[in-house]
Amino acid sequence: MTRTPRLAVVGSINIDLIARTTTLPRPGETIGGGSFTRLPGGKGANQAVAAAALGIATRMIGAVGDDADGALARETLVAAGVDASAVRTVDEPTGVALICVDANGENQISVCPGANAAVAVQGPDSADAFAPGEAVLVQLEVPMAAVVDAARACTGFFAVNAAPAAELPEEVLQRADLVIVNETEFAAMPALHGDGAGGAPSRDRDRDRTSGGPLVAVSLGADGARLLRDGVEVARASASAVDVVSTVGAGDAFCAALVAALISGVAEDAALAAACAVGAAAVADERSQPALQQLGAYLP
Template sequence: MSTRTPAVTVVGSINLDLIASSERLPTAGETIGGAALSEQPGGKGANQAAAAARLGGSARMVGAVGDDVSGRRMLDALAAAGVDTADVAVLPEPTGTALIVVDRDGENQIVVCPGVNSHLSLDAVQFGPEETVLCQLEVGLPVVLEAARRHTGYFVLNAAPAMDLPADLLERCDLVIVNESEYALIPALASAKLVAVTYGGDGSAILAHGRKVAEVPSAAVTVANTVGAGDAFCAALVLALRQGLDYAHALAVANAVGADAVGDPSSQPDLAQLGYYVKRAVSTEGAL
């Protein structure tokens, strides 16, 4: 395994998360009272960049925020996590916002108002061949396609939210990361080069051209918030694989990071360095 922590550039969304914590999730047309409201930095892209930086990676964020109070707060949060924000554009449109309801078991419902995320441009952004570029689908698909075309190195797509993906994009991906539901909603993933699938409390797996090549269970944890857990998993898996871990070890590391993330109420949880999770995964009996 390499001792050098890889450089990761995240191209994606930056949102203000407005989170209502309630006893349970409302049904259609139902109003629930007694919830507690909190505001947190979020967005799948920002969450992944913050996680990569906290895990010890050299993390750069390519995204956009509004020229408003929320935008300045999102930039401050990324910088505090150790993320390079030089390529985050400040534009006149409002900062993206996610409206989130979380129940006592950590399950959630999310509605995203993209705001300035819909205006992200890569015109002035440069990618180095040694970088790993990690994208999601909370920004426009044309931006993701452009990043895939312009970057010549290792390219990862967290295909969330799920949508039909062009064949040339899937062919370009060195790795696609999805949850179980997203995998079912994107049939083309069954033949993709390399796909990591998360199953919540049932662990995760890696499939190569549809064939399972590694599978690792999750540890039992107390759930506080699942909003940032998948993003922390993505960052950890990318760093672990790029540092040279085999598929099973990398999944075990990512599962351990995801477990810590669901126990933290923040969308951008505090995390230990990657090496801690590598040791923890190796020492956990039955993890590999």
């Protein structure tokens, strides 16, 4: 790695209520004999904690409620080395994710946003405003207005984890350096597919993009991941074979690792390989915020 840059993660902060059963229930079905855990989560918080664990100076921009869950979420971020000074306390309760996980690590998730609906990106005069050149990572578990405001305010590397799948405003797509999706999300977002013919160079603020659209990372689960630029594959990486405990935090760990590697000057193919290695480490951990090593441990 050539540098250790600063990263701001704008996103959700939840408490995960996790039920583990042998199989996932079908509609109307009750599955007994499960086990239950209550752990800090939320796509934004998961990615911030992972980035900090990988060695990136990271801060979190989000919102929690004035409740015990909010206090736990904030304390967990700080304990992980994340700057939580821009996490606001609001009147709504802290967000909750109801998660069912089966014996193979597959999951079903229902999210109740709560305080996450109040997440906002402050103006340029705010003490919490993005620093010049600060990298920004956002997801779609917060209001789209916050994502748009982040795109407008960011002057550094701008990455969007487009999950849950939703149509991205053209302004966000034009600003994004990197969009990260899984196979299902990619299929639901044709604007990411490109035409395969390359694009005209564009310049946005202080960065010089060499193609017409963002770099698109598509995670493929056990099959690894691929990187596309204007619909053309530019890198592919395989996934390590591991015993799967839970896939809940794997996608967020993958996102954090890919962004961390790219903003640290790692080549695209090596960055993708490292992200897949981090994702594999994550599925071996039951937590949404798994224990990780420094980024260098995962580089090929």
